[in-house]
Amino acid sequence: MNYLKLKSAIILLLITLLSCAIFKETVQLPYLMERKQEMDATENPAKRQIIRDDLNNKIVEINDLLVKNITNSTVIDYDYCVIADAEIDGKLVEFYIYSKDIITLSKLKKGESRINVRGKFGRFFTMLDDYYTKIEVLNASIKIN
Numbered sequence: 053m054n055y056l057k058l059k060s061a062i063i064l065l066l067i068t069l070l071s072c073a074i075f076k077e078t079v080q081l082p083y084l085m086e087r088k089q090e091m092d093a094t095e096n097p098a099k100r101q102i103i104r105d106d107l108n109n110k111i112v113e114i115n116d117l118l119v120k121n122i123t124n125s126t127v128i129d130y131d132y133c134v135i136a137d138a139e140i141d142g143k144l145v146e147f148y149i150y151s152k153d154i155i156t157l158s159k160l161k162k163g164e165s166r167i168n169v170r171g172k173f174g175r176f177f178t179m180l181d182d183y184y185t186k187i188e189v190l191n192a193s194i195k196i197n
Contacts, residue, residue, distance in 0.1 A: 078111045078170075081140055088176055088185055107173045112189050114138065116197065117147060119165040122157060125150060127190075132157050134194065136167065143184035150174075151192040159196060166197040 087107055091100045117136035125133045130150040134157065138145045149169050151157060160167070174188025 076109055076111045076172075078113050079173075080112075081114055081138060081145065084112065084173070084187060085140055085143070085145075091176070104175070110173045111170060112173045112187070113168075113170045114147065114189070115168045117167050117169060119160050119162050119167060120146075121162050122160050127188075130190075134160060134167070134192075136169075144182055146183045146186045147189060148174075148186060149189045149192045149194065151194050153194060156194050156196065160194075168195045168197060169193070 084107070087103050091103050094100060117138055119134055119136050121135040123133050123135065125131055127133070127150055130152065132151075132154065134147075134149040134151070136147045136149060138147065147169070149171065151171070159165075169189055169192050171189040171192030174190045177186050177188070178184075179186065
């Protein structure tokens with residue numbers, strides 16, 4: 053009898069964990085930009101942390117990106133990185149897209165391929181260049197248009 057209860061509890065736990073991963077909210081670039089502007093507008097580090105934590109639970113979906121480059125990855129969990137640009141409200145955004153699908157990655161051509169990307173939000177980061185922000189997309193599914 054105890055074995056049946058334990059087995060039921062494990063199955064229930066697995067279903068709960070899987071449903072949390074499967075049913076994450078999907079967001080688009082305008083939503084990300086709104087959240088980035090909120091982070092930039094606040095001086096409160098706790099507020100920025102809440103926004104980051106919220107974004108870490110989101111799936112990012114960006115369509116029709118032009119592949120700018122395919123490089124070796126600096127993120128230890130991935131071998132390659134796809135770099136792509138987008139523009140929203142006159143602001144340039146650069147994407148660093150990490151995927152383990154090397155078959156799709158091998159078909160990409162820089163400056164030619166257009167892709168749709170769906171993956172886990174990683175982080176915002178900036179450098180001293182012309183981009184408003186850079187966005188990491190992890191565990192990405194890439195479809196070539």
